[in-house]
Amino acid sequence: MAAARGLVERGRRAAAGVARGAALAALTALAGLTAGAPARADLSDDAARVARMWSLSGARVARLPPIFVEHGRLRVLAIDPPPAGAAGASGSAGASGAAGPKAEECLTVAFLAPRIVDFTLEPESSSGELSALEGLVHRLRGQDPEDERRIHSVAGAAALVRCGDARETLRRVALEVLSPRGAFEVVVAASSGPPERLESILPERVSGPVAPRGDPGRPAEPGPLEARVARAARRARVEGAPRVAPLDMRASTVGTGQFSVKLPEGCHRLDLMAEVPGAAVRRATDLDAEAREAGTGRLLDRDRSDAPDARLDFCLGEPGVVExxxxxxxxxxxxxxxxxxxxxxxxxxxxxGARARGNLAAALKRRHAPAPRAQAIAEAVGAQGDTLVPVQVEPGRCYFAAAALARGEMRALRISVEVGDRAGRDDAGEGGEGAGVAFCSEVEESAALRVSARGGSPVWVLSVWPMD
Incomplete structure (x- = not known):
């Protein structure tokens, strides 16, 4: 009987040892995973780190509730010294029952945002605006008097420190967001002297000195004019242009001029190339050009790049004169x-209309779509805003949809399509008046097209063609 009890006891001890070994292995594996995981920090972690470091130095610290500010909306925050006993706890900095601040104390307020957010801080002084004499001195120096009090953020962080009687200037702080929007953590501290700087607590937010811009050297030489003209013609013929027509003139003494050409309907690419003088000392060749309809002055295309030659692409719905x-x-x-x-x-x-016809053709060419071989299966006309256009389609067939401006002025034009769980979209781009998107149906029998137009009383047209 005793032998049996000893055997049972030895079994219990062995099982306990196995359990302890398994637990130790699990903890070791977990520690390894934790050690190998990359360190991650968010905005709240940064604020907690600042509050903790300031608290360890003996400061009274409080964190204000997080705020969210949009661009163009000035936000003014009331800042009160943290109450006695505060040590990094979240909540209002102006809790009731707080002991009064000492006369020599420093008040610090730190604003933390994501690193890509740019903002400024400006304390609202209780004494009012700068004196007339101070403002005059700043203006004579070519300075904005407001810039003396405005603090700019660095990598999404900025802090204001005021000691003694100057603490009253931090009672109200104006926050202005220069980025589109931003979320902010606010940490307030009261201490016997200026606390540790944010740069020391958050070294990852420190930006180094900006290197001076290098000298890129002289502009590239475009080469002989005849070779460039021949190269442009070969490129156009490779892309299927059946006709290339050159025209030349002599520029003015300052390198300017204007062509006036009568062009047929269809799509055009105008390459402008200037001769390079043989003199060693000369101005660099950098042509900038634009194409406009004669009479109406409507802009067809513009090239202001840094390339030596200019290129303009557009389509005309009817013959016309282009300047x-x-x-x-x-x-x-x-x-x-x-x-x-x-x-x-x-x-x-x-x-x-001719304008809509040219813009529809431009959308086809811009997306390198083949020429339609059949009439459009659907057409629509719309105006400002977002318009949903449902279209019936055949399973197993592909289509091309184009939206084009017919009248008015366009600031933005977008066409998007949803077929089943697939989607696509295209934007006309800056100055563009046509956009197009290709899509295919697998088993679906309908597609949802959406046209978004913004501008001055725009009127647009939509065409959907089947593609082989």
């Missing part, structure tokens, strides 16, 4: 305008 002013040639040199022409795609409707 092409330019500048940036190196003096009175030869300037060539090379017009690559593509015919108007078939089945692009003209009954919406």
């Amino acid at each position: 092409v002013p330019f500048l940036g040639a190196a003096g009175p040199v030869k300037v060539v305008l090379s017009d690559a022409q593509w015919p108007m795609p078939p089945h692009v409707p003209g009954y919406f």
Whole structure:
């Protein structure tokens, strides 16, 4: 009997040892995972770290409730010294029953936001505005008097410190967000002297000195004019342009001029190239140009890049005269305008007007879509705002939808499509008046198209073509 009890006791001890070993292994594995995991910190962690470090130095610390501020909305916060006994706890800094601050104490308020947020702080002095003499001195120095009191954030952090009687200037602090928006943590501290700086507590928010801009050297030489003209023509023919028509003129003594050309309907690419003088000392060649409808002055395209040559792409719904002013040639040199022409795609409707027809063609060409081989299966007309256009489609077939401005002024134009669980969209871009998106149906029999238009009384048209 005793032997049996001893055997049972030895079994219990062995089981307990196994259990302790398993627990120790689990803790070791968990510790390894914790040690190997990357350190992560958010805005609340940064605020807690600042409050903890200031508390360890003997300061009374309080964290205000987090706030969210939009761009353009000035936020004024009332700042009170933390109550006696506060040590980094969240809540209002102005709790009742607080002991009065000492005359020599310092009051510090820190604002923390995500590092990409840019903002300014400005204390509202109880004594009012700067004196007339101080304002005059600042203006004579070419300074804004308000900048003397305004603190700019660095990497999403800024702090204000005032000691003695100057603490009263921190009773109200104006927060202005220069970024689109931002969330903020606010930490307030009262201490016998200035507390530890934010740069020491949050070294990851310190930005180093800005390196001076380097010298990129002289602009690249574009090469001989004849070779560039031939290269532009070859590129256009490779892309399917059946006709390339060159035209030349001589620029003025300051490198400016204007072409006035009559163009047929269809899509055009105008390459403007200027001759490079052979003199060693000369102005750099950097042509900037734009294309406008003669008579109406409507902008068709603009090129203000830093490239030596200019390129303009647009489509015309009917023949017309286009004016092409330019500048940036190196003096009175030869300037060539090379017009690559593509015919108007078939089945692009003209009954919406020449402007809409040209913009629909531009949407097709911009997205490198093949020319439609059949009439549109759906068309719509809309105005300002968001418009939903449901379209019936055939399973297993692909389509191209284009939205184009017909009248008015356009600031933004977007077309989007949803087919089942798939979606796509396209934006016309700055100055653009046409956008297009391709989509395919697998088993769906309908698609949801949405056109978003913003501008001055815009009127747009929509066409949906089946694609082979």
